[in-house]
Amino acid sequence: MTLPADLREAAALFAERDRVLVATDFDGVLAPLVLDPSTSAPLPGTIEDLRALHGYPQTWAAVVSGRDLATLTELTGLGDSSVTRIGSHGAESSEAADDAGGTELTDAQREHLTALTAELEDLCAGLSEGVYLEHKPSAVVLHTRRMADEPAAEAEQAALEVAARHTGLHVLHGKQVVEMSVLQADKGTALVALRDAVGATHVAYFGDDVTDEHAFSALGDDDLTVKVGDGETAARFRVAGPQDAAQALSLLRTLRAAATTATDPLAM
Numbered sequence: 001m002t003l004p005a006d007l008r009e010a011a012a013l014f015a016e017r018d019r020v021l022v023a024t025d026f027d028g029v030l031a032p033l034v035l036d037p038s039t040s041a042p043l044p045g046t047i048e049d050l051r052a053l054h055g056y057p058q059t060w061a062a063v064v065s066g067r068d069l070a071t072l073t074e075l076t077g078l079g080d081s082s083v084t085r086i087g088s089h090g091a092e093s094s095e096a097a098d099d100a101g102g103t104e105l106t107d108a109q110r111e112h113l114t115a116l117t118a119e120l121e122d123l124c125a126g127l128s129e130g131v132y133l134e135h136k137p138s139a140v141v142l143h144t145r146r147m148a149d150e151p152a153a154e155a156e157q158a159a160l161e162v163a164a165r166h167t168g169l170h171v172l173h174g175k176q177v178v179e180m181s182v183l184q185a186d187k188g189t190a191l192v193a194l195r196d197a198v199g200a201t202h203v204a205y206f207g208d209d210v211t212d213e214h215a216f217s218a219l220g221d222d223d224l225t226v227k228v229g230d231g232e233t234a235a236r237f238r239v240a241g242p243q244d245a246a247q248a249l250s251l252l253r254t255l256r257a258a259a260t261t262a263t264d265p266l267a268m
C-alpha cells in the first residue's frame, strides 16, 4: 500500500508550515467501521502518532467525531492527554470550561430529546431486527448497520420522517446512521474554532463520512484535506481506507518531527 505521490508531496509541504493542526475523524478513519460501535478500536500506532504530533513545537493534534465526548475519550484512550477531543459533531469539546464539555441542555431541549427518544423507541419496536438506538447527551442516533439493505433503507427513511415532524431538531444522515440532535453543531465550525484558538496557519483533516464534508469545506486550498474511502468529496486528496489514513498520519509525524527537529518522545 503506497500513498498517492501528490498526497506525499502535499504532506511534505504541510510539515514545513509554521503552525499546524493535525485533526482526524474517528469512526471510519482511525477506527475501521464495525457492527458494534462499543467495540470500535483505533488502528495500532494512530493514537501514538497524534500524541507525538501534539508534542512537537507549533503543532497541535485533535480528534473530531460524531461520538459523544465521554465515549470518544474512552475509545481513544486520550483522557490523560492534551490532544483535543471534539465530540457530538462539535457540540462537545475537551477544551470546554464546563464539566459537560459544552453540552448543557435547557429544560426544553431535555424534554424535546426525551419525547423524541420515546417516539423513536416506538418506531424501532415496529421495525425489523437489527435496528437500535444510540443515546448521546444532546442526540439520539438510529443505527441500521446490522440490517439487510432494504429494511435498513426503510428504517432510515422512517427515522427521517419522524425527525421532519419535529421543529428545532438537527439531522445528520451518516453511514447507516440517522442522528437527531437538539443542538446545532458541525465539524467545520468546530475545527475552524480550534484552528483559530491555537493560531494554526494550516490544518490537515482526515474524514470518511458526509458529516466530514463540513470540515473539508470549511478549510482552504492550502490545507491538507483527505477523504478516506469512496463518495463525493470536497477534500483535495483521497485514500482507500483507514489503513492508508494511518500510514498518512505516520508520515506526517515523521515529516513534522524532521521539520521541527524535535526529539520524538515516543521513540526514546
Ligand SMILES: O=P(O)(O)OC[C@H]1O[C@H](O[C@H]2O[C@H](CO)[C@@H](O)[C@H](O)[C@H]2O)[C@H](O)[C@@H](O)[C@@H]1O
Residues within 6 Å of the ligand: 025, 026, 027, 028, 032, 033, 034, 035, 036, 037, 040, 064, 065, 066, 067, 068, 134, 141, 143, 144, 145, 174, 175, 176, 177, 179, 209, 211
Ligand atoms: O464522526 P465519527 O467519529 O466518524 O462518528 C460518526 C458516527 O460513528 C459511529 O457510527 C459509525 O461507526 C459505527 C462503528 O464502526 C458503525 O456501526 C456505524 O454504522 C457508523 O455510522 C457512532 O456510533 C455514531 O454515534 C457517530 O455519530
